[in-house]
Amino acid sequence: MPFPAKDFVGLLQEAGFDFFTGVPDSTLAGVIAALIERRAYVPAVREDEAVGMAAGAYMGGRVPVVLMQNSGLGTSLNALISLNLIYLQPCLLLISWRGHDGKDAPEHLIMGQVLAQQLDLVRIPHRTLKAETVREDLGWAAQAFMARRIPVALLVTKGVLS
């Protein structure tokens, strides 16, 4: 059973996340629709731009979330490395995991294979969101955000959020 996207957004807001930006993916469509309904979503045109906006929002007192497809992680790597990780500017990265299990369109397969390694390589803590443990997963992300002040990723596979 997928976890309702609306409730997921509710949990994020309850936890204190209050700035949402990103570039859409079908896997995250429900979350983005719920955010737009709450007038809480700031659309970006590229994922690294979203990461930059989140960094600015953080320094402006907000608690940011960046939503993206995993292809956008490739686009964002330099921003994450040369901005967030050295300036200690945290954000929650909500990354859809296209190409998970090798089942997707060809353009997603390599990134789908190396996503976790890619994050390990640049030392961004990550966890794969599960419908049954959404609260724990969010708690883990919030804890890591607070403790380390760096980007923390929750990976979202197809069918986990409605």
Add this chain to the structure above:
Amino acid sequence: MRPEEGVLTSRGRAIGAVLDLLTDELVVVCNGFASREAFAQRDRPENFYMIGSMGLAPAIGLGLALAQPKRKVVVLDGDGNVLMALGTLATVGALKPKNLVHIVFDNETYGSTGNQPTISRTVRLEQVAKAAGYKNAERVRELDDAVYEAKTMLKDDGPSFLLVKVSELADDVGRVEIEPAAMTERFRKAAVGVGGASAGPLPR
């Protein structure tokens, strides 16, 4: 060599003149010599200097402007930087933050890497900004005009875009002597004040 080069002001002078106009505005400076020159000219807690993440100064400024709608946010940028993330002009133009002033010092070169030419000599960046939806967009070649336009834009509603043509000359300045993590803390404090906002999510 550009024929008009001799009459153009240096970026360092132009940056200094803009910084002299400021009171409590929040400033994001792009990477490269612009940050070093701003740091050398007039360092203040309300200045954030980028050292990497080329192209992202207006994105950072936009996030700040949205988070702090009552504060004026000034982005000091360069032509190479703007060209690297041209899409952000569209994002600014679409979101239309009234409190954002985007000033681009255009020397038509990548100054930090050996003065290779950019394409801003032929691409009119202020026209791109205008077409993208910036409320005001101006292009100036004289320091006096830059000061006049900057003053007006600091006072009026934006988003505003000011392109200042500058020479290739870089001031003889060192690196920004603030450790990045310390700069984030300093700037965040200047932006929100102590205890002015929650520092992060609540672990549940």
